[in-house]
Amino acid sequence: MVRLEKRANPSRLWSVATPVLAVVLTMIAGGILFAMLGKDPVAAIRTIFWDPLFNPQFAAYSRPQLLVKAGPLILIAIGLALGFRAGVWNIGAEGQYVVGALVGAATGLALYPMDSRLIFPLMVVAGGLGGLLWAMIPALLRTMFRTNEILVSLLLVYVAQSLLASMALGALRNPQGGGFPGSRNLSQWASSANPELVAGTGMHWGVVAAFISVIGAYVLLQRHMLGFSIRLAGQAPRAARFAGVSPTRLVIVCFGISGALAGLAGLFEVTGPAGQISLDFAQGYGFTAIIVAFLGRLNPVGILLAGLLMALTYIGGELAQFMLGLPAAAIQAFQGMLLFFLLAVDILTNYRIRWTKREAA
Amino acid sequence: MKRRVLLATAAALMALPAASFAQGMDKVKACFIYVGPVGDGGWTYQHDQGRQALAAEFGDRVDATTYQESVPEGADSERVLTQMALSGCNIVFATSFGYMDAVNNVAAKFPNVKFEHATGYRRDSANVSTYDARFYEGRAVTGTIAGMMTQSDKIGYIGSFPIPENIQGINAAYLAAKKVNPDVTMSIVWAYSWFDPAKEADAARALIEQGVDVVLQHTDSTAPLAEAAKTEGVIGFGQASDMAEFKPSPRVASIIDNWAPYYIERVGALLDGTYEQKATWAGIAGGEVEIGEITDVVPADVKAKAEEVRDAIAAGELHPFTGPLNKQDGTEWLAEGETPDDADLAGMNFYVEGITGQIPQ
Numbered sequence: 249m250v251r252l253e254k255r256a257n258p259s260r261l262w263s264v265a266t267p268v269l270a271v272v273l274t275m276i277a278g279g280i281l282f283a284m285l286g287k288d289p290v291a292a293i294r295t296i297f298w299d300p301l302f303n304p305q306f307a308a309y310s311r312p313q314l315l316v317k318a319g320p321l322i323l324i325a326i327g328l329a330l331g332f333r334a335g336v337w338n339i340g341a342e343g344q345y346v347v348g349a350l351v352g353a354a355t356g357l358a359l360y361p362m363d364s365r366l367i368f369p370l371m372v373v374a375g376g377l378g379g380l381l382w383a384m385i386p387a388l389l390r391t392m393f394r395t396n397e398i399l400v401s402l403l404l405v406y407v408a409q410s411l412l413a414s415m416a417l418g419a420l421r422n423p424q425g426g427g428f429p430g431s432r433n434l435s436q437w438a439s440s441a442n443p444e445l446v447a448g449t450g451m452h453w454g455v456v457a458a459f460i461s462v463i464g465a466y467v468l469l470q471r472h473m474l475g476f477s478i479r480l481a482g483q484a485p486r487a488a489r490f491a492g493v494s495p496t497r498l499v500i501v502c503f504g505i506s507g508a509l510a511g512l513a514g515l516f517e518v519t520g521p522a523g524q525i526s527l528d529f530a531q532g533y534g535f536t537a538i539i540v541a542f543l544g545r546l547n548p549v550g551i552l553l554a555g556l557l558m559a560l561t562y563i564g565g566e567l568a569q570f571m572l573g574l575p576a577a578a579i580q581a582f583q584g585m586l587l588f589f590l591l592a593v594d595i596l597t598n599y600r601i602r603w604t605k606r607e608a609a
Numbered sequence: 610m611k612r613r614v615l616l617a618t619a620a621a622l623m624a625l626p627a628a629s630f631a632q633g634m635d636k637v638k639a640c641f642i643y644v645g646p647v648g649d650g651g652w653t654y655q656h657d658q659g660r661q662a663l664a665a666e667f668g669d670r671v672d673a674t675t676y677q678e679s680v681p682e683g684a685d686s687e688r689v690l691t692q693m694a695l696s697g698c699n700i701v702f703a704t705s706f707g708y709m710d711a712v713n714n715v716a717a718k719f720p721n722v723k724f725e726h727a728t729g730y731r732r733d734s735a736n737v738s739t740y741d742a743r744f745y746e747g748r749a750v751t752g753t754i755a756g757m758m759t760q761s762d763k764i765g766y767i768g769s770f771p772i773p774e775n776i777q778g779i780n781a782a783y784l785a786a787k788k789v790n791p792d793v794t795m796s797i798v799w800a801y802s803w804f805d806p807a808k809e810a811d812a813a814r815a816l817i818e819q820g821v822d823v824v825l826q827h828t829d830s831t832a833p834l835a836e837a838a839k840t841e842g843v844i845g846f847g848q849a850s851d852m853a854e855f856k857p858s859p860r861v862a863s864i865i866d867n868w869a870p871y872y873i874e875r876v877g878a879l880l881d882g883t884y885e886q887k888a889t890w891a892g893i894a895g896g897e898v899e900i901g902e903i904t905d906v907v908p909a910d911v912k913a914k915a916e917e918v919r920d921a922i923a924a925g926e927l928h929p930f931t932g933p934l935n936k937q938d939g940t941e942w943l944a945e946g947e948t949p950d951d952a953d954l955a956g957m958n959f960y961v962e963g964i965t966g967q968i969p970q
Contacts, residue, residue, distance in 0.1 A: 305695055305696065306692060306695055306696070309691055309692065309695055310692065313688055316684075413801050414969075417771060417969045418969070428706075428772055428773075429770060429771070429772065433710070517684070521684040522683050522684045523684070523710065524710075526682070526683060526707070527682075527707075527770065527801060528681050528682045528683045528707060529683065531681055531683065531684075531685065563688070566677065566685075566688065566689055566692065567692060569677045569678070570640065570675050570676060570677040570689070570692070570693060570696070571675070571696065573674060573675075573676075575646075575647075575678065576646060576677070576678050576679040577646070
């Protein structure tokens, strides 16, 4: 007989081992999926996980691209993880990402074509503020009217996407764009550009910000009173209240940090890799970051690794699509499996499996 | 990416084909990047049909097995195009308007790879060509059917994005309908997507609830036809592809994009060494735009009229935009007997007189 027994404390070993196990299980199940599609499963898995890093034909290009893709994921996931740890559910990072990009881009475009080194820093501040203020809507509604922050933050994503469309077609549209939607190219205007800092590394300010946020979150959680409050509120809400942690303040702080980081990610993306506010600007980083946060066990270092792994499945997934002719949907299913298996094997962290003999009655 | 390394890699990869360009090539690797899934039943499906026709035409001399579907317009498309160039593609067909910046950026880095951009207008470097089809000619035919078939005198148009290609289609369809039915009015709904079955179905439903009984679409899925099928007496048209599964009604005719001749011509030119940069814009006469079978739901006189319009356009006797025509605000656009030139058409950003509503700004 197999029985699940709740552990007194979550297993440290399993909390590290489950993400690895989930990746391995995803590879196996994904391999079966690819085989059923008539593709060589070993070649497919190798193309996804190995080729972007080590294939001599691609690696020089795709390795830096990993950072470009992982940067926003990590930046957003770090902010989300703080909230998730405290039991504050910000599901709307995608909207905060979009609004941050819009506010930041609008700030820069208002000064076009001025030539100043102060414009980019100003845009960074505006981007962070934009994301923060957008996140304040669900936070304040929750604290003042006890609305559900999951629903409000999620639905505000759709509002943000409509706002994006209207801005790309209207106020922020490039007046010299021949009537086509989309803003001026911010990455080609020296004052607003967020270029590669060291050639050939993919490192732009957004990636730098992501690394800083990892360190910042680590220090915050380990050494700072706020970090303690966050952890306490998540693990023992009642105890937190007795310890003087204000739930209202915590909701506002968590939404504020995650909103600002998502807004920054949007700003760095729109001034760098994406280059412009366009109808397709929102590519789901805010949602994927939720997977990254959980895959990284809500731990800053874990999120760093999870972000890189997620980026690898994107870049490798693209390679597998056109090298092996795998359908795009199969790659998406493969990425989805990762979260599925993670949640499934997560049970091992909190429960242990007991093999018991059936006892004679 | 270190520009020099990239160029060196590219040069090394391309050295052989580059040297033999003038005399043609023994084997061409043609690659395709699609904005939707190959199974969308419309736009991307037709491009993929063209790819398959290309493969069938040249057999072993052309490797046309490499394609990637559902690539978002923006930063991701630039990465996919770069990886395709690195993987040894000789010619890359980028089949969506929004790839324009990405195509021109990547083309500048890979001078020996040919890039063909569908529906674009920028050819920044010598290795970028553009190709498009005069879809508005087809709209004049379906608009004629719409004007004669509508019982409520209300026809609807589902636009994808308010860019000139859509505006041309809206104006052409409206003018053709108005010519055969002076009482006709047209409602326009924007989906802000090329392919989004849910949004397209919503748009069709909204139109039908307003009393529209003929739905024209500029989006790529069959969802609007599926929606039309739910209401007795509502008809629509296949878009980009024949969408024959909705015959004989609600699909009463269709505008089919036929890319195969162009793909065969261009790759053939690359094989025999006659390839040159160019901008192609062919229509019904060139076979790029076809009118699918007009079903028996359409009365014989309507069918005859539609075919007359089609044949007159093919013969060059009729231009869908022939003066006297006024813009929506009443100012003159074309004088008696005048027709617009291609630059005028390509930048069209106004409705003609009689259409109500505003182009989203």
